[in-house]
Amino acid sequence: MSNETLNEISAQLQRGRAKIVKELVTNALEAGLSAEEILNDGLMAGMNEVGEKFKEGTVYVPEVLVAARAMNAGVEILKPHLAAEGVKATGRVCIGTVQGDLHDIGKNLVKMMLEGKGLEVIDLGTDVSPDTFVNTAVEQDCQIICCSALLTTTMGVMEEVVKKAEAAGIRDKVRIMVGGAPVDEAFCRKIGADKYTPDAASAADAAVAFCKELKGA
């Protein structure tokens, strides 16, 4: 029965049925499944599927958004239980759209995918200054800074973030990821950031890999 329930949670999440996901998660807890199991094999498994389909192009932004909403609805219910079980996020990331830019749809998608991989995400919103990125990373012990930019005129702010991180002496502990439509691999290398990915699902994969790497070190 447990596998079936978890599969059902995953399936309903992929269809964006927040209400049903909430019910299913509540039932699963009552049936004695652990919060960690529900999170990993139900919610995150579903979000992972969505991410893969998004990468392939078979689903698009609106579907990811409703799926993420369903995921959040489920996570809200699990939160106290996860804390009680002592389940910890696999890493902590701060994310934002850089200063001068208010485009946030891509940034939000990356955030959802990161959460879908079990990472804790601090969302700094839009129009975020390099100092805010770096200070947050230092103060909140983030392993990763994610910067998003959609304007060719604001991409340059990402370089400032890299420089500020260097000046703060956190470059060995914190990875900097960059993305957004005008950004590419070459730009990432030029400014000395650590990783560029073209889509949100790949961004989440890369973030998970970084967190593993940093833990190993």
Place this chain on the structure above:
Amino acid sequence: MREGKVVLTVNGVPGEYPAGTLLSAVLPDFGLFSLPCGGRGRCGKCRVTASGELSPLTDAETRILTPDELARGIRLACQTKALGPADVTFDGGREEKARILTEGILPSFDLDPVFGENGIGAAVDIGTTTLAVRLYDRKGKLLREGTRLNPQASFGADVVSRMQAALAGHAVELKRAVLGAVDSMLASLSPVPPAAAVITGNSAMLHLLTGTDVTPLTRAPFRAARLFGEFLTAEELGLSVPAPGAPVLLPPAIASFVGADTATAMLACGFADEKNGETALLADIGTNGEIVLRRNGRLYACSTAAGPAFEGAGISMGMGGEAGAVDRVFPGRDGKLAAHVIGDAAPTGICGSGLVDAVACLLENGDLDETGFLEDEPAVILPPVELTQNDIRAVQLAKGAIHAGIRTLLRISGTPVGEVKTFYVAGGFGSYLDVKSACRIGLLPAELRPAVRVVGNAALSGCAMLLLGRGLLAPCLAMARRTGHVELASSPVFTEEYMERMLF
């Protein structure tokens, strides 16, 4: 075809022209002639009555003209050549006030040009892609008109790239490039130096034209340094073809990305008339979509960024509306699609209007579902032209942004869609677009289809109104001032609508 010259009689006036002359090349000499589609046989705006030795009907003509029109001898001037003696009549000599302005329904106004006796005035629209000029005499008669590409394009296609080039030290070159292009158009079109000009354009274009610092326009909070609405002299601006002291009016902008071009388009669509209480929408659709709503005497405006998908950029086989571009797609036989290609050429790509049609057909066929998932990728439109899944995604981003912008204004103002009496659709792309297809794919709200009025380059029409009607400046300034700007980037309503309108 006959060799040498043939006699062509236009509105009763005979003249000699080389055999094979295109009628549209001759007609500007007889007063107004507007070719909104650039003479590509697509807009049907150059209908004339013609008889005599003429070239055979083209595909474009059989497509656009009704059987009744064909029977009456109506032809498209841009498609028809005089091969021998021929007779042409058209609705020329348009000296009445309201009809001076070529397209759409324009409010009438009191003729009182901003230039003096025997002078010629110029209305200029500096588009990011295209520059357009119309010349008028004091009676409000359209003398000549012309378009050319904006030479600033070599610095980047969109406004942000242009402004970035300015910030990178090319501001003077950008200014010179556009001034030079305007001067050369005026010189080639106008028999005498224009005595006055009105120059409209989006905020980025007017900033670059006047050499104003663009920094505030390139990053949030996007506060334009200058909203114009002012007279300069040709000399001050740096134009050398008009007389040095000739007044040049730069119409007022509404906000950073709702520029003077939107204000003049509003003027042309009657939005400056405070007594007009009709609920109306105006959308100027291009890379940027500017949208305006009038309701209960209040005006709301926003700017939404669609991106260049409808100009062919970012679409695997996308291209501009040039020869070889699929510009119309319709259901053909056996579930296949049929298409029209510009310029009787082999198909090499697809332009914006074709893209909108193609997506509408794929939806109708069931090859594409409402989430934008393409059953069989790629979808063949007209071999070798096809659309990929990524192309569909790019269309979703673009059409969703325009539609969501419209919905946001309606919702924020509390306007029920059904209340909109007139929906003015302006801009080049708006003129080529098949409104039915646009509604089918959700580029425009389907409920508004009956209210649609395609008005062509309304920005330039409004510009001409300011040139010919001195009394319009004050209402235009007041209109710009009282238009409320709705910032979409920070609007949760927009984000919500955008997600919904990305679907089909």
